[in-house]
Structure formats: structure tokens, C-alpha cells
Amino acid sequence: MSNISAYLLMPLLAVVAIPFMKEKAKAIVTYLELLLVAGLSSAIAISAIVGGAEEYVFGGSAVTGPIRLQIDALSAWFILIINIVFITGGFYGIFYLKAYREQQKQISLHCIAFIVLHLSLVSLCVIQNSLVFLITWELMALSAFIAVIFEGDKMSTLKAGINYLIQSHVSILFLMLGFIWVAVKTGSFDFASITEYSQSNPTSVGLFLFICFFIGFAFKAGFIPFHTWLPHAHPAAPTHISGIMSGVLIKIGIYGIMRMLVLIKTDYTSIGYFILIISAISGLYGVMLAIIQHNVKKLLAYHSIENIGIIGMGIGIGCIGLGNGNQLVAWLGFSGALLHTLNHALFKSLLFYTVGIVYQATHTLNIEHLGGLIKKMPHTTLLFLIAAVAICGIPPLNGFVSEFLIYSSLYQWVQNATLVPLIVIIFSTLALVLIGGLALFCFTKAFGTIFLGEPRKKFVHGIHEAPAIQRIPLYFIALLIVGIGIFPQGFFGVVSHATSVLTGNRVGEFAPIQGSIADTLQYIGLASTGFIVLIVLMFLLRKLVTKNRVTTSSVTWGCGYVSPTPKLQYTASSYVRSYSKLFGHLLLIGQKEKPVSGIFPEHAALKTHPYDRLEKSLIDRPIRGIKSFLGKFVFLNNGKLQFSILYGIIFIISLIMIPLVYGLILDFFEFIKQL
Amino acid sequence: MLSLFLIVIAAFFFTGIVVRTKSLASGRKGPGIMQPIKDVIRLFKKGAVYSKTSSIIFQIAPTIYFSSVVMAMLVVPFGQSKGLISFNCDFIFFAYVLALGKFFSIISALDTGSSFEGMGASREALYSMFAEPALFILMGSFALLTGYTSFQEIFAALHIGSYLSYALATLATFVLVMIAMIENSRMPIDDPKTHLELTMIHEVMILDNSGFDLGLLLSAGYLKFAIYGALIVNLFVGMVDYQYAIPLFFIIQFLMAVVVGLIESFMARFRMNHNAQFIVALTSVSLLIFFGAILILGKFN
Numbered sequence: 001m002s003n004i005s006a007y008l009l010m011p012l013l014a015v016v017a018i019p020f021m022k023e024k025a026k027a028i029v030t031y032l033e034l035l036l037v038a039g040l041s042s043a044i045a046i047s048a049i050v051g052g053a054e055e056y057v058f059g060g061s062a063v064t065g066p067i068r069l070q071i072d073a074l075s076a077w078f079i080l081i082i083n084i085v086f087i088t089g090g091f092y093g094i095f096y097l098k099a100y101r102e103q104q105k106q107i108s109l110h111c112i113a114f115i116v117l118h119l120s121l122v123s124l125c126v127i128q129n130s131l132v133f134l135i136t137w138e139l140m141a142l143s144a145f146i147a148v149i150f151e152g153d154k155m156s157t158l159k160a161g162i163n164y165l166i167q168s169h170v171s172i173l174f175l176m177l178g179f180i181w182v183a184v185k186t187g188s189f190d191f192a193s194i195t196e197y198s199q200s201n202p203t204s205v206g207l208f209l210f211i212c213f214f215i216g217f218a219f220k221a222g223f224i225p226f227h228t229w230l231p232h233a234h235p236a237a238p239t240h241i242s243g244i245m246s247g248v249l250i251k252i253g254i255y256g257i258m259r260m261l262v263l264i265k266t267d268y269t270s271i272g273y274f275i276l277i278i279s280a281i282s283g284l285y286g287v288m289l290a291i292i293q294h295n296v297k298k299l300l301a302y303h304s305i306e307n308i309g310i311i312g313m314g315i316g317i318g319c320i321g322l323g324n325g326n327q328l329v330a331w332l333g334f335s336g337a338l339l340h341t342l343n344h345a346l347f348k349s350l351l352f353y354t355v356g357i358v359y360q361a362t363h364t365l366n367i368e369h370l371g372g373l374i375k376k377m378p379h380t381t382l383l384f385l386i387a388a389v390a391i392c393g394i395p396p397l398n399g400f401v402s403e404f405l406i407y408s409s410l411y412q413w414v415q416n417a418t419l420v421p422l423i424v425i426i427f428s429t430l431a432l433v434l435i436g437g438l439a440l441f442c443f444t445k446a447f448g449t450i451f452l453g454e455p456r457k458k459f460v461h462g463i464h465e466a467p468a469i470q471r472i473p474l475y476f477i478a479l480l481i482v483g484i485g486i487f488p489q490g491f492f493g494v495v496s497h498a499t500s501v502l503t504g505n506r507v508g509e510f511a512p513i514q515g516s517i518a519d520t521l522q523y524i525g526l527a528s529t530g531f532i533v534l535i536v537l538m539f540l541l542r543k544l545v546t547k548n549r550v551t552t553s554s555v556t557w558g559c560g561y562v563s564p565t566p567k568l569q570y571t572a573s574s575y576v577r578s579y580s581k582l583f584g585h586l587l588l589i590g591q592k593e594k595p596v597s598g599i600f601p602e603h604a605a606l607k608t609h610p611y612d613r614l615e616k617s618l619i620d621r622p623i624r625g626i627k628s629f630l631g632k633f634v635f636l637n638n639g640k641l642q643f644s645i646l647y648g649i650i651f652i653i654s655l656i657m658i659p660l661v662y663g664l665i666l667d668f669f670e671f672i673k674q675l
Numbered sequence: 676m677l678s679l680f681l682i683v684i685a686a687f688f689f690t691g692i693v694v695r696t697k698s699l700a701s702g703r704k705g706p707g708i709m710q711p712i713k714d715v716i717r718l719f720k721k722g723a724v725y726s727k728t729s730s731i732i733f734q735i736a737p738t739i740y741f742s743s744v745v746m747a748m749l750v751v752p753f754g755q756s757k758g759l760i761s762f763n764c765d766f767i768f769f770a771y772v773l774a775l776g777k778f779f780s781i782i783s784a785l786d787t788g789s790s791f792e793g794m795g796a797s798r799e800a801l802y803s804m805f806a807e808p809a810l811f812i813l814m815g816s817f818a819l820l821t822g823y824t825s826f827q828e829i830f831a832a833l834h835i836g837s838y839l840s841y842a843l844a845t846l847a848t849f850v851l852v853m854i855a856m857i858e859n860s861r862m863p864i865d866d867p868k869t870h871l872e873l874t875m876i877h878e879v880m881i882l883d884n885s886g887f888d889l890g891l892l893l894s895a896g897y898l899k900f901a902i903y904g905a906l907i908v909n910l911f912v913g914m915v916d917y918q919y920a921i922p923l924f925f926i927i928q929f930l931m932a933v934v935v936g937l938i939e940s941f942m943a944r945f946r947m948n949h950n951a952q953f954i955v956a957l958t959s960v961s962l963l964i965f966f967g968a969i970l971i972l973g974k975f976n
Contacts, residue, residue, distance in 0.1 A: 372788075374730045394775045395768060404771075408764040411824045414815060419974050422819070426812060426965055430958070433811045436771075437804025440778055444800055448785030448793070454728055516763065523762035527746070530760075531772065535742045542738055546887050550722035556729070556787045557882045559872055570785065570793020578801055582951055 007040050011119050018115075019108045023101060027094045030111040034090045034118055038083040041122045045076035045083075049497045060129070065189050068128040073497035074262070075125040077338060078255045081345050082125070084480075085247040086118045088473035092353050093240030095470040099360060100238075106150060110238075113146035117244075124252055128191040130179035137175065141168040144249055148237040160229075160236035167229040171219030175256075178212040191263055198264045206266025213260045214275075221253025223312060224282040227305045228615040231289075234301035235365065239356025242297060243349035246304045251341050254311055258337075261319065262501060269323030273424065276316025280431040283309025285614070287438040291445065291576050292587060292610040295365045296355050299446060300348065303391065306435060307344040311337045313428060314406045317413065320421070322503060328512055329413045334499045335492060335517075336405030342491075343390070343398045343484065350387040350477045354380050357466040358450065362459055367449045367572050371456040376463045379471055381451045386478045388443040390485075393436050396528030398484035401491075404524065407432065445575050454566035486529045489521040573608065588613040678753035678905060681921070685928045686894075686901035687712055692929060696936025711897065715890045723886030728788040736783030737888035737895075743776030744895040744902070751905050752827035754912040754920050763824045766814045770807060773858070776895070777803055784880040791872040795879035798947070802864060802876070805954040806857040809850055812961040816843075816968040830909040843967045848907055850961050852931065855903030857954060859896060861935060864953070866944040874947070900935075904928040 014033040018026055048054055053072035060067040071079075093114070097107060120140035127133045145168075149161035179189075186193040198206035219226040230250070234242045261271070286305030293299040314337025321330030357380045358373060359365055374381040390397035410429050417425060449456075484491050500506055558564045580587060590609035597604075636647075691708035698705020725733065749759040750769045760768070781800055784792040818824050821832035857864050860877030872879050881892050908927045912920040945953055 372728075374732065378731075389775065389778060392774070392778065394771050394778060400768075400771055404764065404767055407767050408824065411764055411815065411818050414819045415822055419969065422965075422969060422974065426815060426962065429811050429815055430808050433808045434804070436774070437800075437807050440774060440781075441800045441804055444778060444781040444785070444796065448782050448796070452730065452732060452782060452786040453788035520762045520764070523760065523765075524768065527760050527768060531742065531746050534746060535739055538738045538742050539735060542887055542891075545719065546723065549886065551725060551886075552722070553725050553727050556726040556789045558790065564788075564790070566788070568790040569788045570790060570797075575785075575793055575797045578797055578948075578951075581948075582801075 007037060008119075010036055011115050014115055015112050018111050023104065023107065026107060026111050027097070030114060031090050031094060033115055034086055037115075037119060037122065038087055041079050042083050044071055045079040048076040049073050049494060060132075064129055064131045066129075067132050068190055068192075069126045070128045071126045072501050074255075074258060074501040077495065077498035078125045078251065078341075079122055081251065081342050082118070082121050082248045085244055085345050085349050086121075088477055089240045089244045089247070089349060089353075090114065091473045092243075092356070092470060093238070095467065096238060096240050096356055096360070100150075106152075109146060110150050113143040116140075116143040117147055117249075121248060121252055125255060129189050130183060130191065130194075131189045133191075134172065134176060134179060137172060140249075140252070141165070141172065144168075144241075144245065147241045148233055148245075150238045150241070151236075154236075157236040160232035164229045164233040167219055167226075171216050171226075174212055174216030174219070178209055178216065181209065181212070191259075194260075194263045195265060198266055203267045206264050207270060210260060210264050210266060210271055211274075213264075214257060217253040217256035217260070218278075219253070221250050221257070221312075222282075222305050222308050223278055224285050224305065224309075225614050225618050227282070227286070228612065228619050230305060231298050231301040231612070234304070234352075235295055235297035239297075239352055239359065242300075243352035243356075246300065246352060247345040247349035250304060250308060251345060254308070254315075254337075254341055257315065258502060261315070267323065268319045272316045272319030272321075272323055274316075275312055275319060276424065276428060279309045279312025279316055280428055281309070282306070282312060283435045284431055284438075285309075287435050287442060288583060288586065289610070289612060291438060291442045292580055292589060294368055294572065294608075294610070296358070296367055296446065296450065297352070297365055299367075299442065300351055300355065303351075303439070303442070304344075304348060306439065307340065307348065307391070310403065310406065310432070310435065311340045311344065313337075313432065314340060314402075314409070317406065317409045317428075318502065321409070321413065326413065326416070327503065327505070327510060329409050330503050331496070331499055331510065331512070332405050332409030332412060332517065334502045335495050336402050336409060338495045338498050339405060339484075339491065340399075340402035342495075343402050343481075346477050346481050346484075347387040347390040347397075347399060350383060350474060350481070351391065353474050353477075354384040354387065357470070360466070361463045363461075364457075367446060369457040370450045371453045371566065371569070372451070373455075373463070374451045377451075377465045379465055383471070383474050383478055384451065385447060386481060388447050390481050392440045392443055394440075395524070396482070396485045396531045398481045398488075400528075401484055401488040401521070401524065403432070403436065405492075408520070441576075441579065445572050448575070449572040453569050456566055456569065456571070486525050486532070488525050489518050492518065492521050586613070588616060676759060677756040677917075678751050678758055679748065681753055681924055682748055682751065682898065682901045682905050685904060685925065686897040689900050689904065689928060689932050690897050692932035693936045693939070696933050697940050700937060700940035711893070715894050715897075718885075718890035718893070719887055721886040723888060726787050726789075726883050729783075729786045729883070732779075733783045733786040733883070734888070736779040736786075737884060737891040739779040740776040741891040741895045743772050743779075744898050746772045748898060748902050750826060751902055752830060752909065753905065753924070754909065754915060754917070755827075755831055757827045761825055761827050765825050766810075769826070770810055773899075774803075774807075780880060780892075783884075787883045789883065791875075791879050792882055794873070795876050798876045798950075799860070799880060802857055802950060802954055805951060806854050806957065809954075809957045809961040810854055812958065812965055813847060813850055816961070816965040819965070820968045820971065826909075830913045833910065833913050839967060839971055843964055843971075844910055846960055846964050846967070847910055850957060850964070851903060851907045851910070852934070853957050855900065855907075855931075856935070856938075857957075858903065859900050862939045863942050863945050864950055866939075868939075869944070874944075900932075901928065904931045907931065 011033060014029055018029060021029060048071045053070060056069045058067040100107065116139060120136050120143060123136050124133065124140060127136055145161055145165045148164060149157055151157045182194050182197050183189055186197050198209060222230045234246060237245060283306050286302050286309055290299050290302035290306065293302060314333045318330045318333030318337060321333055361377065362370060364370065390399040393399040393403040410425050414425055555564060580589060588611045590611060592607040594605045688708055690711040694711065695705050695708055747769050750765050752758045752761065781796040784796040817829045817833060821829050823829050823832055856862065861867060865876040867878060869875055881889065884892055904927065908924045912923055915923065
């Protein structure tokens, strides 16, 4: 109990104190505070994973009823992910924000938002009272909004922030709908009443309730078609916030969906198919749009949608396994989803952090302007490369492990499925394979254009590597990425505790966890280690053989052309041209062209603007419709004082009239009834 | 373990036979069977020229590419004997390990800052992405048919009994041969003989490689062919004893090499923009196999 009071009191003190401090002190206090909260919550989380669920009950108030805090392995797993990302992201952020040292007020607000964001995210994982949950959710959404609009003097940043704010409130609307529904029917705000309500009613009620919550959480997680805020908010936010948003903020949506799966007892098979299909589409759509982006952060944002899709596929398969009573499939699916949640948090935050370093060195996010950075920033290049290989799901890194689990859940499910599930399986496999292939396409493009070749644009300022101390957290993440890749069984052991919350049986009760699955993962770990060893050995062999050979350097082969310029290089757009031609019908690429003409051609140009077809039809069109409808009433708001006073008088008179009219209406109904 | 030796031996001759077949088909005598290996050994002895634009990526990529192919080779079984690495769903590891090699060969092509190599890289990335689903669906159908998920168990349990299964085996062979052609950048997807950079796929990616690195890339290519050949052999030798299976292995590898040589002698390369359609069609063939498998198991009712 005292732990929790300290846990709540310390941040409050820090939040109050921060505005009065000097710039360095602000950073240090924020980070120390972060470490304190992270340390406390991690300690509780680890003990929950090792020793089973723990529960605390607060008295609460007359409105909320008793507030129950419960930390089981599922909450603990998410808390640990949040803490890892915040500890590394906060450390990185201290150095990232050095460039903005002059904006003291902004920094104070940012530090406070950062603390509140971390605190609310951790709290969301343990709160079991719907009213308090909603308040914390709102706190999280608002603090994230403030963190995003750090550079709020830019119009585009503010716009993206407001877009995020509105959409996260639509999300809250759906959550409120779900929670209030249950609260009205059962009279209790406790999460346990959700279980009771869904158990005591037909499954269709549970289904509707789940869909309600799913939509609410899907907004946060970024499932298609609720994803449209993501590609705007990520590029607008300062990089450490982008990393944190992509790493953990959207994962809280995944946590919510998983928590609801535990709480709502209903037809898991239908839910499973629903989630699986929506996730497969999210995954494919996300990566398809990622490929055509020019802005690196936008590209990464679309990849977040893709990875949420992969996680969702795991959840979907797990649910179907649960519904069919196929425990092995359920275990593999859920474990894959949970492990991918961690993996994505790691490699995506690493990608954002490295991109942040690139941005601070070059002041641009447009990949067509970059190139050849490997020679100036070798560390950043290495880190980006590790993360890029990991996100493509390629061994020997961590992405492979979680994707492997999801694949094997599909191939296990094949064994005893009937016709319709078989068709679903085969198309899910198809989606997963295509997602992997497209991700490879996308990241070879991103890595190749940003870091390799010749610089495409001359920068007047010098380009420098980030200071070594800023790279420490990045190397730590990279180490974890490699660690999960070569030692997957250990991490799977931890994940399986969280999975057991979802599948409903204990780790010890289900034999394959220690048996076949663990063996397979151990083989993968060994094979990955062997793979790394093989590469190192081959490289040493190569060194040994070529030691006495003559090596010369020359220009790149240009078909006999001897004075190549950097402009002759293959660009990112040309790299994806064959792809965008193939998928042109599904994509939306605006094009402005000034073609080459005449015998002595002058300036020619081609500009392309990738856009989101879904955003256009689901967000832009309706908004345009509403705007044009409301535009018809603009004459009312003509800014003349007399009219405003008139409206006021009309309003007051109509208020006074209500009792009179009410009587008339009643009389009217009476009259109709008599007829 | 057995598969490892067999594949390496097959790799020594495979490309030589392809080249010889092409020579004979065009009325020439042609170089000896061992000429490709001699070429590689010659390259291993040579120095190298590196582009001023290129970085460390360009120097490590061939090594990683070669290692990834070797790693994939270790997964492939032979009949009853397992590969060196064998676990449930090991074919996923097989495909994804090869993907690492692809990743590095693509970025090494982009590392040269060339105006041509990116083109090849883009095409290779796109085509191999389209080829991957066919393999996964094929393995999914086998997993459905046999009830196992590792290469060795699947192939050991796969036995051809009914007429329908003959048809499936034929289709599977076709799919595997075509995947082999795509992965190795041969006809009808890519023409290794072409002299114009604009029409190349794989060849244009390795334009700047020389010396030891080029030797590694070439030998990885030979190995890759033999690996896919070995997969095809496995379709048929699951139950066969070793004294028949081992000669059968070499006969099928030989036949495949001859077929590849003949295809390259008598067919023209597809138009570049038809390639994608062709490869996607491959996926539908493997879907056909999947539905065939459902039919065999009688799950259609």
C-alpha cells in the first residue's frame, strides 16, 4: 500500500517543482522521477510474474466505488515494456531536447507531460475500475497530446496534434459507451462486473460489448480503418515521443483488447475471425502505404500499423484457438502477439531514435535528400540496420521469433481445421508472407537511400554523429533485439506467464510450453547463434584469404560513363516505381509534372504526394460534407453585435416558453389519444 | 547430415551441366562441366576493385549472402535423414534465412550509388517477394496432408498413392522448379546471358563485385540451385532406401540441370512487366495444390 502512495506522490511533487527549476535540473529531475516510478512498478511487475497476481483495494469515493488495482502477469508484461521504452526514450530525449534549450516554457510543459504520460500508461495496466480507468485514459490522451505538440508554433504540428486529440476522444467515446452500458446494467464500476454481465447474458450481448471496446481500443492501437491519426502525429512529435508513441502508446490499445478478452466471456471464435481479418488487412495496408512514403517518420508510422496488424493476427488466432478448445494454437497465437508487442516496441523505438539523430544532423526527414550517411554516422547506421533487419522478421534477430510463433500457430491450426478455417488460414499465411516481403522491400529502400550511396543534397552545415552518451540507450535496445533473437526460449518463458492469463490455464498445466515449443525455440536460438558464428567465421576466412591480394578503388561502373554525379543514383522513388505501378490502383499518389519539352529543354520537374485512400474517403470526404452543410448557416454568424444580442434574446425567450409549449404538446398528445 | 554432402557435390556439377546443355543445344561443344568451379577458384585468387562510393556494407554483404545460403542448406533434409538443423516449421527459418541474404545483396547493390544496380535491386526485391507465398502455401498444403510441420517429417511422411496425388506432385514439382528459377534469377524471369544492364536483374546487382566477393556470390548461386534441386528430390524419395535414393538424387539433379539448360536455350525471357503476373500465377498454382490437399483429405463436405 505504501508503495502505491509513494508511487503517486513522487510524480506529483516533481510535477509541481519542475517549472521552478533550471534547464539541467528539469531534465535530471524528470529522468530520476521516471526511473523511480519505473523501478517501483517494475519491481511489482516482476514479483507479479514470478509469484502470481497481486491485488490492492483503495477505498475510493461514493462516485467510483472501491478502486481495485490488480497486477497479473499480463499487466506486468505491458508495464515492463512501457518501462523499457520510457527509460531508454527518456534518456535519449534529454539529449534530443538540448537543441531546443531556449524554449524554457515548452520544456517545462513537456517534462510534466512526459511524467504524467508514463504514470498514466503504467496505471492503466493495473486499474480495475472503469470510471478511474476512463479518467486515467483521458489523462494519458491529453498528456500525449501536449507531448506531441512540443513544436506547437508550427501549424502542421498543431494540426496533427488536434487531429490526434479529436480521434482519441472518439476512442474514449466508444470506451465510455461500453463502460457505461455495463455500469448501468450492473450498478458497479468494477471490471469484475463486465465478466458477470457477459456471463449472465446471451453471447450476442457479449459480442456487441466487445466490439464496442474493440473500436475504442483500436483507435489507440491504429487498426485499419481507425489509423488515420497515426501517420500525422508521429512525424509531428519530437522524435523520442514518436518512439514512445509507436513503442508503447499504441500498445496500450493492444493491452485494452487483451484485457477485454480476459474479462468478457463470449463467443471467442467469432471475435477471433473478426480480429484476424481486420488485422490482416491492417498489416497489408500499413506496409503497402509505408513503401511509397518520402518522409521517414511517416514511413515508420505506417509500419506501426503493419506491426499492429501482425500482433492482431496473433491475437485473432489465439482467440480462435481458445474458442475451438485448441490450446496449442491459442498458446502460440497469444504468445506470438505478446512477444511481438515487446519486439515491435524495441525495434520501432530504435528506428525512431536513429531517425531522430539523422534529423538533428541534417534537418530533413525527406529520404530523397539524404544519402551516404554511413560514412559520417557509422554508429547510427549500424543501429538502424539492426532495427531494420529485425522489423523485417529476419533471423537471427527478435522479429523472427515472434513472427515464427504466429506462423507456427497457423501451421498447427491447419492440422485439425475444416474447410472454411482452412481458407482463412491460407489467406492469413499469404498476408503474413506478403507483409514480410513488402517490409523487406520497404526497409531496403529506406536504409539504402538514407545511409548508402552518395549524398543526394549538399548540406551547408557539417553532419556529425550523435554524442556517444546519447547512443547508450540505443545500443542497449539493440542488445535486447539480438538477445531475444539468440535466446528466445528465455523470453518465451516470461511471455508464457502473460499468455496463461489469456488462455486461462497455468503455465505448468500445459505440457507443450516446456516441451515441444520450448525445444523448437531453443533450436531457433541455437540456429541463430550458429548463423552469427558462421557469418563471423566466413568474414575472418575472407580476410585471411584476401590479406595479400591487391585491392584498388575506382568509380562505380556506369556503363562506360566516366563522370557520374550523385544525381545519377537510383532514388527511393525509382526504387519503388515498379511496385507503385503494380499496386497503383490501390494507392493514391498525387502527381504534378512539368515534362521535358522542346529541343533545348528547360526546367522539368515531377512531384508526387502519396496519400491515404481510406483517409480520403473516411475522414476527408465526410468532413467536407459536414463543412459544406454547416457552411450554409454561416450567415447567422456575421459578427454584428446586434444579431448576437438578438440570438441571446431569442434563446432566453424560448427557454421561458418551454413550460408553455410543454403544456400545449401534452394537450396535443391527449387529443391524439382521444382520437 | 547426408543432405549436406549431397547438395555440395551436386552444386559442383549443376551449373556446369546447365552451361553444357546450352552449348550442345546451340551446336557448340562448350566448356567442361567443371568450368564454373574453375572460374570461382580463379576469382578466389584475384584481387578486388571497390567503388569509392561503397562502404563496409558492400564488403560484408557477399559474405552474409553466402552464409545465409549455407545456413539454408543445413535445414534441407534428405529422405529419412534430417538436415543438420531440424525443428517444427523449420521451412520458415529456411525462407527467412534466405531473406537475410537477399536483404544484404539488395543493400549492397544500393551501396554502390549506381544508376543501374538499384534497378536490379528493386526488381529482385519485388519478384522474390511475390515468389515467397507460393513456397509457404506449398508447405502449408504438405503440412495439411501429412500432419507434420518440419521439412524432414513432411517429406518422410509424404507418399504418393492416388492419381490425385500424382497430379499434386507434378504441380508441386512445377512450383518448386519455378521458385528455383526465380530465386536463382534464371529464365524465364531473368536472363543471365544478357549484355544490357537495363534488362538484367541479378547480374546488374553484382556489377561492381569482383575478386573473392564475386566468387562467393557465384558459388552461393550454385549452392542455391542444388538446394532447390534437393527439395524437389525430397518430394519423391521420402520412403526410398538409400541405395536407390542417392543415385535418384543425382539423376533428378541432372535432369533438372538439363531442363534448365533447355529452357534457357529455347525460351525467351518474359517482358519485365509480365514477370510479376507470372509469379503471382505461381501462387495460384500452389493454392490449387492446397485445395487438392483438401480434396484428398475429404474436407470438402
